[in-house]
Amino acid sequence: MRVRRTSIIRAAVLTSVLTGCATAVPPVPFAAPSASPTPVVDRLHFAVASDFHYGEPGTDYQAGFAQAVAGLNAADAADPLAFVALNGDISHGGVGLAQQAKVALAGLRPRLLVTPGNHDELTGAEWQQVWGAPADQVVRFGDRSVILASTSNAAGDYLCPNQQWLAEALAGEARQRDVFVIFHITVKKWTKHGIDCPQTRALLAGTSNVRAVFNGHDHDQVSVKDDDGVSYFFDGHVGGSWGAPERTYRDVLVTDAGLSTRLLTLDGRELARDVLTW
Numbered sequence: 001m002r003v004r005r006t007s008i009i010r011a012a013v014l015t016s017v018l019t020g021c022a023t024a025v026p027p028v029p030f031a032a033p034s035a036s037p038t039p040v041v042d043r044l045h046f047a048v049a050s051d052f053h054y055g056e057p058g059t060d061y062q063a064g065f066a067q068a069v070a071g072l073n074a075a076d077a078a079d080p081l082a083f084v085a086l087n088g089d090i091s092h093g094g095v096g097l098a099q100q101a102k103v104a105l106a107g108l109r110p111r112l113l114v115t116p117g118n119h120d121e122l123t124g125a126e127w128q129q130v131w132g133a134p135a136d137q138v139v140r141f142g143d144r145s146v147i148l149a150s151t152s153n154a155a156g157d158y159l160c161p162n163q164q165w166l167a168e169a170l171a172g173e174a175r176q177r178d179v180f181v182i183f184h185i186t187v188k189k190w191t192k193h194g195i196d197c198p199q200t201r202a203l204l205a206g207t208s209n210v211r212a213v214f215n216g217h218d219h220d221q222v223s224v225k226d227d228d229g230v231s232y233f234f235d236g237h238v239g240g241s242w243g244a245p246e247r248t249y250r251d252v253l254v255t256d257a258g259l260s261t262r263l264l265t266l267d268g269r270e271l272a273r274d275v276l277t278w
């Protein structure tokens, strides 16, 4: 049984800005430069953004993409991002819109990692063709790993992550210091659009180096939920026709001290911050 101490601090700061925010939060070295050139990753800084919905009728998706690219590039300029994870529903149905969405993201400077959502509606082959990566993949950053898993298919079904693949992926990263798991549809019926995947939850809870899970899909969810010692973070939505009032994404910084994550608007206002230690 893993023992984890989790400390969560939530600061609903609706008016502060990215620089010079006035939160009563312990100092976390978001902008601290890495002093060591060694391949061990002293800090891992990344962003998770979900639900872009390029092409959804009745939405200003082109403006939304432009705002997202500008905001994420500004965040990268302030403190380089190892990657930006687009956590599903990047586009709103089929290969043509997916290709257009990719073009709309061409100006995004950080490395892109992607997961399928139920609205992308691509086959595995189409996903690979458009995004240049499999729908299920493991990416290492030094001694930390990111596991990205599919929770849908070309028909838009709501699916649990592939249990065998995920088990093998986690086993393959067992010697890594930290593992972060990213998939679109949450695996518990604790949101309106979540699904019940008890095997997935048990697998994640039983893997000692899994530090956090990041979900999209529920556009109205902007906080964190805990299941059996595992923290599942939500990041609202970048696009689409419904959800939380602000368009947001999640900034994540992992250091030896733990994980600190901020919910940010596309123009860099911090709405909340959570800190995990283990």
Ligand SMILES: [Zn+2]
Pocket: 051, 052, 053, 089, 117, 119, 217, 219, 240
């Ligand atoms: Zn969506």
